[in-house]
Amino acid sequence: MAYEAVFSGEFAHTPPEQNFEKMPKTTIGNDVWIGAGVKLISGVSIGDGSVIGTGAVVTKDIPPFTVVAGVPAREIRKRFPDHLVEKITALKWWNYNLIGANITWDTPEAALAEIEQKVRSGAVLHHPKRFHEIYKEGEGLGLREEAYAPFSRRYGRTSRKPFGVDVILIGL
Known part of the structure; x- marks a missing residue:
């Protein structure tokens, strides 16, 4: 009963794994800390440098360098002053x-x-960014990794690894 209340519409009668490809993509920025037991609604975007408190339920996008907590997650404060955020972002x-x-x-x-x-x-060198995508594989989920550009099924190398994370993605 509770499942149907959370997963309504096209998700109502099948487990979320079967609809995984239809779910909106969730984006998590760089230098983000996510506390234990956090739940993210599918499709949200977590800005660079954000902090999400333990057990929070994130239902909307979080701006960069923002500390949030609660159910639903609400802004507690900015992580740094604006001038410092500008320097970090640059x-x-x-x-x-x-x-x-x-x-x-x-x-x-x-x-x-x-x-x-x-x-x-030149004492520290730029390194290529790695992108990751969670995907459906057989009965479970997997993790794709692409080294130099956003992942594409047609281009670049991929490596499949076991998927394990303490964040639950909920498709609504």
């Missing part, structure tokens, strides 16, 4: 290989300045 530190770069993470401002300096000097 730098996109997650696109650089920082392993072994010995960045001091004491404050966001100091870390950004250090990363900018290392990028200018």
Whole structure:
């Protein structure tokens, strides 16, 4: 009974795995922290740098660098001041290989300045972005990975890996 209340319309009489390809794509940005037991409604977009509190139910898009929590998830606060968000968004530190770069993470401002300096000097290198797509495989779900451009079934390499995540995607 509860299943029918959540999965109405074309989803009402079949398990969600059978309708997986029809579900809207959910996008999760870079540098996002998602607490345990979070539920995301299919099709939402989670902005870069966002934080989602444990057990939250996300029913609408979350702007970049926003902290949300609750049922439904509501904005608690901005993660950083606007001027810092602009610097982080311009730098996109997650696109650089920082392993072994010995960045001091004491404050966001100091870390950004250090990363900018290392990028200018060539001490850290840009690395290609990896994209992932969850897909239906047999009776379960799988994860596709594409190294250099958004995933396409016709182009690029893929690797299939077991799927496991602590986020539930709900198709409404």
